[in-house]
Amino acid sequence: MSFRKYRWTLLFLFLLVAGLFFAFWPRAIDVEIVIVTEGPMTKTVDDDAITRVKDVYTLTAPVSGRLLRIEKDAGDEVSAGMVLAVMRPVVPPLLDARTQLERESAMQAAEESRDAARAQVKSALARLEYARIDFRRAGQLAQKDAVSLDRQDQARQFLRAAQAGLAEAESVLLQREAEFQQAKAALVQPAAVAAAASHHVQIIAPVSGKILRMFQESEAVVTAGTPLLETGDPENLEIAADLLSRDAVRITPGDRVEIENWGGSGVLNGVVRRIEPAGTTKVSSLGIEEQRVNVLIDFSDPKETWAALGHGFQVDVSIAVWHDDQALRVPIGAIFRHGRDWAVFRDADGRARLQTIQIGHLTGQYAEVLEGLSAGDQVIAYPSDRIQDGVLIRAMVQMQ
Numbered sequence: 001m002s003f004r005k006y007r008w009t010l011l012f013l014f015l016l017v018a019g020l021f022f023a024f025w026p027r028a029i030d031v032e033i034v035i036v037t038e039g040p041m042t043k044t045v046d047d048d049a050i051t052r053v054k055d056v057y058t059l060t061a062p063v064s065g066r067l068l069r070i071e072k073d074a075g076d077e078v079s080a081g082m083v084l085a086v087m088r089p090v091v092p093p094l095l096d097a098r099t100q101l102e103r104e105s106a107m108q109a110a111e112e113s114r115d116a117a118r119a120q121v122k123s124a125l126a127r128l129e130y131a132r133i134d135f136r137r138a139g140q141l142a143q144k145d146a147v148s149l150d151r152q153d154q155a156r157q158f159l160r161a162a163q164a165g166l167a168e169a170e171s172v173l174l175q176r177e178a179e180f181q182q183a184k185a186a187l188v189q190p191a192a193v194a195a196a197a198s199h200h201v202q203i204i205a206p207v208s209g210k211i212l213r214m215f216q217e218s219e220a221v222v223t224a225g226t227p228l229l230e231t232g233d234p235e236n237l238e239i240a241a242d243l244l245s246r247d248a249v250r251i252t253p254g255d256r257v258e259i260e261n262w263g264g265s266g267v268l269n270g271v272v273r274r275i276e277p278a279g280t281t282k283v284s285s286l287g288i289e290e291q292r293v294n295v296l297i298d299f300s301d302p303k304e305t306w307a308a309l310g311h312g313f314q315v316d317v318s319i320a321v322w323h324d325d326q327a328l329r330v331p332i333g334a335i336f337r338h339g340r341d342w343a344v345f346r347d348a349d350g351r352a353r354l355q356t357i358q359i360g361h362l363t364g365q366y367a368e369v370l371e372g373l374s375a376g377d378q379v380i381a382y383p384s385d386r387i388q389d390g391v392l393i394r395a396m397v398q399m400q
Contacts, residue, residue, distance in 0.1 A: 028394035032381040033347055034331045036373045041329055043322035043361045044258075045251060049241035049297070051313045053232035057206050059084065061226045065201065066090050069219045070229065074212065078205040078231055085203040085228055090221055092188070100187070107183035114180045117173040124166040131155070131162035209233035212311045234310055239270060239297040241317050245279045248293040250321045257297050261316040268306055270297045272319060295319070322361055329366040334379045335359065342367075345387050347378040347395065354389040355379075 061067065065087040072084060138155035142148075212230040216222065239259070243251075251272055259268035276294040284290055297317060299306055309315075334344050335357070342359050345352040357372030373379070378395075380387060387393070 028350065028392040029352075029386055030396045031347075031352075031383070031387065031393045033378045033395040034334050034381045036328065036330045036369065036375055036377040036379060038326050038328055038375050040325050041323070041327040041361065041363060041366055041368055042320050043363055044318040044320050045243060045247045046316070046318045047241055047243055047247075049239045049315050049317045051237050051239050051309050051311065051315060053209075053212065053234055053311045054236045054238050055207070056212065056230055056232045056311075058230050059203055059206075059228050061087060061222045061224055061228060062203070063087065063201060064090070064223045065221070067216060067220050067222050067228070070214065070217050072211055072214070072229070074214050076211050077209075078211060079208045080205055082205045083202045084205055084211075084231075087201040087203070087222075089199060103183065103186045107180065107187060110176065110180040110183040114173070114176040117169070117176040121166070121169040121173050124162070124169040128159075128162035128166050131159040135159045203228065205231055207231065207233065232311065235303060237299065237306070237309060237311070238273070239299075239315060239317060241295045241297060241319070242282075242292045243295050245291040245293050248275055248279075248295055251275055251295055251319055256320045256323075258318045258320075259297075259299075259315050260318065262306070262309060262313070264306070264308055266305075268315075269300045270317070271300050272296070273298045324368070327361075327366075328369045328373070328375060330357075330369050330373060330379060331381060332362065332365060332367050333381045334383075335367050336383065344373070345380040345383050345389075346373075347380065347393060350392060350394070352380060352383075352387050352389065352391050352393050 066089065068086045068088065070085050072078075078084065135155040135158070138152045142152045209232050212232050212234070214229050215227040216229070222228075239257075253272050253274060255272040257270035257272060259270055262268060272295060274296045276296070279291045279293045282290055282292050297319075330344065335342050337343075338354070338356060341356045343354055343356045346355045347353075355372055358370040360368035360370050362368070380393065
């Protein structure tokens, strides 16, 4: 009777204990498993870069003047010695009525001064003629002892003074003539100067190639040193990668380069030719000052594979700074920080075991394992905070 009386209570207690036992019984956590393998690993420095012609010639205006319209376009073929642009003297400005009147008056005054100088020359010629006659007469009389030697010396002095006076008058005449021509030139109108312009300067192509860029195409007045156009040989391309200085120090000439996202199919190959010795300070998009160094890369593929590239095209480069064909590697998603060490959770007969490891090089996909793991070990990928040392695990997905 007593059992029947408490049978429902006992059944309830049994179910309660069974439920608690089931609820707190440790369950296996579903995890993804990856395998530690041996295989090739490559450590790269990745950044975007720009293609450019190795030898770019920027043609500038050699003198100040009027540049005629350049009848060329970017991409046109040029040969060494070809005339690319022509410069002529600058046309003077138009004369307003007041300036015209002032310059006409100046020319008239210069003409009068020239006429006065001509009259002075005629007067000097007359004095010289008289001095010559007087000198001859004094010489004849001196031979007959009709005059003293002082009179002959005085005649000689007058002759020399007359000769010097003529030279001075002729010099003044030349000066007045130049002033008259200058005043006359100031009255020339721009149209007359443009029509009579014969002097010009030709700008020629230094090498054969193509016009890369046009800085000035239309006719204009330019100053000396103004850039006009750029020329170069687009078949002689290189790649300039602007890298952080701390990345550039790990690169050496001869390093292999993969060129991606260049617009064509496949991956192009290249090789580092030079690391420039000087860096420059640049400001990043976040406003941080960075030291950047140019790394120059040559294409190692045939020209036909990258013929579509030109000057100033953007590409992505991956420069190999380390490579090992048989590196012991673990997927990077399996490692995490444990204190100051790196660690993984290893699958040990269905339980997670914390394993500290020592790693070497890191890439975007793998970490090189130096100590702590062996080839074939199974580790947990992307362990959550539920994974602790010793918990039961169940592999749901096994990735290579």
